[in-house]
Amino acid sequence: MDFAYPPEAESFRDEVRTWMSGHLTDGYRALGASSEFGTGDWPVRLAWEREMGQGGWIGLSWPKEFGGRAATVMEELVFAEEYARCGGPTRAGTFGEGLLGPTLIHFGTDAQKDRFLPPILKGEQIWCQGFSEPGAGSDLAGLTTRAHLDGDEWIIDGQKVWTSQAHLSEWIFVLARTDPDKPKHKGISFFLVPLDQAGVDVRPLRDMAGGQHFCEVFFDGARTSEDLIVGSPGDGWAIAMATLGFERGTAFIGQLVRFGNEMDRLIGLARDRGLLASPVIRQRVADLKIGFELMRYGLYRTVTSVLRHGRPGPEASIGKLQWSQWHQQLGELAIEMLGPAGLIPDTTGPVHDVQHGFVFSRAGTIYAGSSQVQRNIIAERVLGLPKEPSA
Structure with missing residues (x-):
């Protein structure tokens, strides 16, 4: 090969x-x-x-x-x-460039493209994504945020959560239910909403790593212009699935490079502390190195799918499940190598990097599709097993 x-x-x-x-x-x-x-x-x-x-x-x-x-x-x-x-x-500008921009290119009106695409390309307009809700994460179609037309404006009420960098953004693209009488996948619409208004309350959430990257966003009579709906009312679910599909998997090669840097840091930490003399530590480091190489070859498999079909196939869920668990194992070993120093919070330097990597890795098996979701995709769409029974 x-x-x-x-x-x-x-x-x-x-x-x-x-x-x-x-x-x-x-x-x-x-x-x-x-x-x-x-x-x-x-x-x-x-x-x-x-x-x-x-x-x-x-x-x-x-x-x-x-x-x-x-x-x-x-x-x-x-x-x-x-x-x-x-x-x-x-x-x-990740959300504007990677998600909203392609969505508007495919589904937006000419006026929407003319208004929003140039400032995204210039790095002058920052967006966030308003999809998940407290009761609608993996079951996104169960969202309850609502929107109705009032004259020439849409009025939006509801709550979003885990909204990355909402407190730092100017605009948010939002899924809201516009027809509660239709089946849950059919009555959803896709809106472009300014954040700087009285009807929007953004509250940052402090995570266990000490950061405030995620937010809750509350809509209480928030308004957006009638022409800032993407597609027609009720098209939101199909458009949202297309939006999520625009991620072609190419960013994961950058992630692999960063994981490689963390692997090198782990080996350096073990060497500096004389821990490679321990056969147990050597074996655990070797297992992580083997796992890294397996991820690398798995990435090439995903790349092949992208080159052939323009997007990753369901097999990409294998890689997501693998790297999220691998990263947690690497963080756990690194913390163990630090010994008691690993239990004392550090704000700068190598110890902080190890601590932050360990704590943040806990989220890896949740975000971008939890491990349970990935296993269902692998079982049903890769292995062709029967669907999990509904509750």
């Missing part, structure tokens, strides 16, 4: 490296690759987003007629790999 990139992809890699070396300064690199960010570093993160926009690195895969570069899947993979390798920080 040949894992080499074609010459044109390597040429693109040189372009990425050259631009990054001239623009990714230490101030931007210091932002880090975790989601542990808040209001303190937000101005710098926004500046980096605008820098990316000016360089033409936002909307790589968007069609050229909408301001993108029409990058191939291979080019997207190369960019994700090099971005992680050079220490590129967590992006502020």
Whole structure:
């Protein structure tokens, strides 16, 4: 099996490296690759987003007629790999670029495209996603947020939760029920809603790692213009499924690079503390290294599906289940290696990095589809087993 990139992809890699070396300064690199960010570093993160926009690195895969570069899947993979390798920080504009932008390109009106796509490409407008609710997570179609038309405005009432960076965003794309009498998948609509208004209350949630990346968002008579519904009333579920399908899996190669860096840090920690003399520690490190290599080959399998079909297949759930559990095992071993020092919170330096990685890894088996959901997908859509009985 040949894992080499074609010459044109390597040429693109040189372009990425050259631009990054001239623009990714230490101030931007210091932002880090975790989601542990808040209001303190937000101005710098926004500046980096605008820098990316000016360089033409936002909307790589968007069609050229909408301001993108029409990058191939291979080019997207190369960019994700090099971005992680050079220490590129967590992006502020992920939801606008990766989810809303493609949604508007496929389903939005001309006016919506003209209004929202250019500022996303320039890194000047930040979006968040309003899908999950306290009673509608894995069963997203069970959402209860409602919207009704009042003159030339939609009025929205309800609550969203686990809304990443809502307290730092300007707009939110929201799923709300517009026809409660229809089956739950049929009466949902997709709205574009400004956050800076009296009818919206955003409350950050402090996670166990100490960050406030997630939020609750309460809508109490929130308003948005009549023309800021995407598609027609009732089209929201199909549009939302398309929105989630625009993630082509290319970002996972960047994640693999970051996992590789964590693996190297773990081995360095074991070596510095003389722990590799222990056969038990050596075996656990070796098991993690084997797991990492299995993830790498699994990623290539996902890439093959993307190259053939334009998106990951259901087999990608195997990778999600694998890496989320692997990352937790790595964090557990790293904390054990620190000994008593691992139990004392540290705010900076290598000990903090290990502690934060361990605590944040606990969420890996929940977000982006819990392990239970992934196992159901693998059982039903990969292995062809009967569906789990409904409660």
